[in-house]
Amino acid sequence: MNVSMRQLRAFLAVAGHRHFRRAAEALHLTQPAVSRLIAELEAELDVRLFDRTTREVVPTEAGRYLEQALGRVLDELDTVLGHARTQADPLRGRVRIAAVPTLSAGLVPAGIARCTAGHPSLEIILRDQNQAQVLDAVRGGEVDFGLTVEPATHEEFDAETILRDxxxxxxxxxxxxxxxxxxxxxxxxxxxxxxxxxxxxxxxxxxxxxxxxxxxxxxxxxxxxxxxxxxxxxxxxxxxxxxxxxxxxxxxxxxxxxxxxxxxxNVTLLRRRARSLSPPAQTVWDTFRDVALTLA
Missing domain, CATH: 3.40.190.290 (D-Maltodextrin-Binding Protein; domain 2)
Known part of the structure; x- marks a missing residue:
């Protein structure tokens, strides 16, 4: 079924205003454009959504059902899309990392502190684990990236050495x-x-x-x-x-x-091979690299 968001939002505007001209003004469209969107939607659904008279526009029974159900669905969709949009913000969001104990006690506090001071909308969740557990967490996608000692093999990971300790x-x-x-x-x-x-x-x-x-x-x-x-x-x-x-x-x-x-x-930042980091995770990765350069 080829139904567009523009058609659905036009339908909700007409159903809410009970008037094509007022709906068009609310959507910043022309009245013919709104009429065309409604006609396309009715053709796609193969059902009449409005009864039209010279004085008013009244939803049919199918239109009333669609109005009630669609309002909830689009509100939820807006929430989902808004959350997805925040994931594209490099300075906002949640980042999960895992680190071996010697780094959790040494490098990690300075890295988290710098992120918190510079980017207060970033939330960092830390797992303090041994080497094998960190590798498993990165491998399984349980964390965005790990801070660890350079592993014996890099076959499953993309790694960046940030410090010689x-x-x-x-x-x-x-x-x-x-x-x-x-x-x-x-x-x-x-x-x-x-x-x-x-x-x-x-x-x-x-x-x-x-x-x-x-x-x-x-x-x-x-x-x-x-x-x-x-x-x-x-x-x-x-x-x-x-x-x-x-x-x-x-x-x-x-x-x-x-x-x-x-x-x-070699102290190493580690992520799954061929998997890109989210923008907020990339911000934290870069911050830890900068902190390591300071320590070096």
Whole structure:
């Protein structure tokens, strides 16, 4: 059925005003144009919608039904179209993101704060998840994009590296390492290590670095969050290798040292391959990139 919005709005105007000329004035159309739209609609529906006399225009029974039903439908359609229009506004709307814990505690607060200050009509929903969960959320379309450690493969994603985050050694201030300005990776051989578990994107990279440098790693404890690792180190249970972005949570009595030569992880913005971001999601993506450049 080939019915246009112009025909339906013309019908509602005539039904409401009970007059073709007044309906035409309300629609900013000529009276012949309105008469033509009504005639086209009646022909398409194959039903008479108005009884016309020299003094008034009265909806038929079919016209009265259509007037009542169509008013509700067009009101709802206007609401739907208005909501769709807001999705095209790069400074208004809801954006869902997922981030690994070290970024949720480091980069993400600064990014959300900048979005909130500059674009108060943006609403950002954050999921604080491990690496595998972030990848699953992006893959499944549950979030607009993710902030994560560069994944082992990019086959399913479009990715943009926004920051090189170096690894640091954290130990008690009383540890012999604390007297050095920096610590070579090889010095970790035999040291009890407190490391993030394999759900973390950083653990894969740390293991590869230790193996590549021939470090006889002795992993004493595995944890899920850098804050927990710091508490273990504070208790004298070992030393930890952690991304520099996690050092905001460093506790008194602990020191962070450079590991040489410097090794880093790539902090990456990630979205589904060949899927464009909504305008508000693109605004948030760009803001996080800018914040990362500031941190760098």
């Amino acid at each position: 170096p690894f640091r050694l954290v130990c008690p201030a009383s540890h012999p390492f604390a007297m050095r300005g920096h610590v070579p990776w090889e010095a970790l051989s035999g040291e009890p290590l407190v490391l993030l578990d394999h759900a973390s994107g950083s653990r894969r990279l740390i293991d590869a670095i230790l193996a590549r440098r021939g470090v006889a790693a002795r992993v004493a404890i595995e944890v899920g969050h850098p804050h927990t690792a710091f508490r273990m180190v504070e208790a004298g249970l070992g030393v930890t290798v952690t991304p520099a972005l996690s050092l905001d949570a460093l506790r008194p009595g602990l020191v962070a040292l450079e590991l040489t030569p410097e090794e880093h992880r």
